[in-house]
Amino acid sequence: MNVADSTLFKDYARPILRPETNDKMLGHSPPGIMSSVLQCLVNPSKLEVSRISIAHVSEDAFALAIESRVTGTGPISSTISPMVLDLTFNGSAFGKLALPKVRTSFWGTKVVVQEQVINITDMAIYRAFVRSIMVDDDTNFQLENGACTVRALGLTAHCDYNLDIPIKAMKGPRATLQKVSRSGDDGIAVTVRMHNPSPVELNHGVCTFELRNDQGERMAELRGQLKIVRGQFDLSLHGTTRTGVAPSDKVRLVGVGVDGSSWCNDFDAVMDVRSEFAGLLRV
Numbered sequence: 474m475n476v477a478d479s480t481l482f483k484d485y486a487r488p489i490l491r492p493e494t495n496d497k498m499l500g501h502s503p504p505g506i507m508s509s510v511l512q513c514l515v516n517p518s519k520l521e522v523s524r525i526s527i528a529h530v531s532e533d534a535f536a537l538a539i540e541s542r543v544t545g546t547g548p549i550s551s552t553i554s555p556m557v558l559d560l561t562f563n564g565s566a567f568g569k570l571a572l573p574k575v576r577t578s579f580w581g582t583k584v585v586v587q588e589q590v591i592n593i594t595d596m597a598i599y600r601a602f603v604r605s606i607m608v609d610d611d612t613n614f615q616l617e618n619g620a621c622t623v624r625a626l627g628l629t630a631h632c633d634y635n636l637d638i639p640i641k642a643m644k645g646p647r648a649t650l651q652k653v654s655r656s657g658d659d660g661i662a663v664t665v666r667m668h669n670p671s672p673v674e675l676n677h678g679v680c681t682f683e684l685r686n687d688q689g690e691r692m693a694e695l696r697g698q699l700k701i702v703r704g705q706f707d708l709s710l711h712g713t714t715r716t717g718v719a720p721s722d723k724v725r726l727v728g729v730g731v732d733g734s735s736w737c738n739d740f741d742a743v744m745d746v747r748s749e750f751a752g753l754l755r756v
Contacts, residue, residue, distance in 0.1 A: 518577070519545045520616070520636050524703065526588065527603070528676035533593050537570065539586035546577040551625035553577065556634060558619040560591065562602040567595045570616060606673050609642040643671045643701070648726060650744045651707065659716070661693050665708040665726060665744070667701070675701040681730040682710060686721040699728070 524540040553575040559566040568591040575584055593599050605612040619634030652664035663684065677699040684693040695712035724744055 518543055518636070520584070520638050521581075522638060522640055522672050525640070525673045526676075527673065528588075529590075530677070533596075534590050535593065535599075536588050537586070537591050538588040539584075541584045541586070542581050543575055543577060543584050544581040546579075546582075548579050549625050550579070551577045551623050553634070554622040554624075556619040556621040558616040558634065558636075561615040561617050562598055562605070565595060565598045566617070567598040567602065568593055572616070572619070603675070605642060606640075606671060606675070607643050608645065610644050611639065612642045613637060613639040640673065641671050643669050643673070646670075646701065648708075648744050650724070655714075659713045661695070661712055661714050663693075663695060663710045663712075665710070666705065667708055668705050669701055669703055672703060673701075674703060675699075677701075677728075677731055679731065680728055682712075683727050683729050685725045685727060686719060687723050687725075688719065688721070689725075690718045691715055692718045692720075692724065695726075699731075 521542045521544060522539060523542070524538075526538040527535055529536040555572060555574050557569050557571050560568040560570050570586070570591065571589060572586060573584065575582055602612075602614060615638065616634075616636040621632055621634050623630050623632045646667050646669045648668075649666045650663070651666040652662075654662045656662070679696060680699040682695045682697070683691045684695060686692055693712050693714045695710035697708060697710035699708065700706075726744065
């Protein structure tokens with residue numbers, strides 16, 4: 474076999490060794506060349522996320538856990554050292570994340586980032602990131618400025634590590650009014666069935682909501698635990714109605730406050746009112 478014709482040589486070695494494509498490599502020592510080869514192993518890697526958990530949000534921190542898979546590291550197995558990277562959104566950092574040691578393979582490698590506390594360095598950017606997760610169809614975030622050690626082929630090199638991570642967002646999330654019951658003169662209980670197509674789970678804690686008609690008038694004030702999980706789940710809320718508000722065929726469930734230091738003001742779901750619920754929502 475002619476080594477120069479092999480896929481491995483074409484994809485990883487030739488771009489480094491060919492002077493016309495990388496003039497900076499001229500005069501470099503063999504260790505320097507191999508460092509560049511190992512850098513080429515990590516540059517095309519991707520992090521495919523299956524679960525992101527955001528919880529325990531306070532005024533300056535939150536807890537983050539990630540389940541994912543690293544792919545695209547090529548045919549050579551390698552070991553990437555633990556590292557700390559910047560968590561960024563739209564080009565701005567809002568915290569730092571520690572990644573564990575990763576042993577890569579051609580078939581991809583499962584990577585679990587255990588729950589850790591992220592100190593928020595820019596609350597505006599963090600909130601913009603969470604808002605994008607909740608209301609957009611798709612979004613992304615970045616892991617940047619990582620400095621790691623890569624070991625492969627019996628060699629060790631210091632490499633830079635940066636990842637762009639696209640994820641499916643929640644699209645609202647989509648909500649359906651599932652159950653309504655009344656008690657006393659103004660007591661009301663509501664069950665909302667929700668669907669979250671995103672891998673992101675958000676635990677906001679106990680939140681306050683307003684149920685509004687299509688004119689934006691408050692029909693009821695409700696409270697309940699807002700824990701958005703993957704897939705389909707039910708949100709149970711209890712509260713009181715407001716008299717003198719006109720009914721409508723559609724209602725909006727809007728987050729207006731939260732216990733503690735978290736927030737849920739970006740929650741805004743429009744729901745059709747089924748005929749069997751119309752009378753129960755007349756206030």
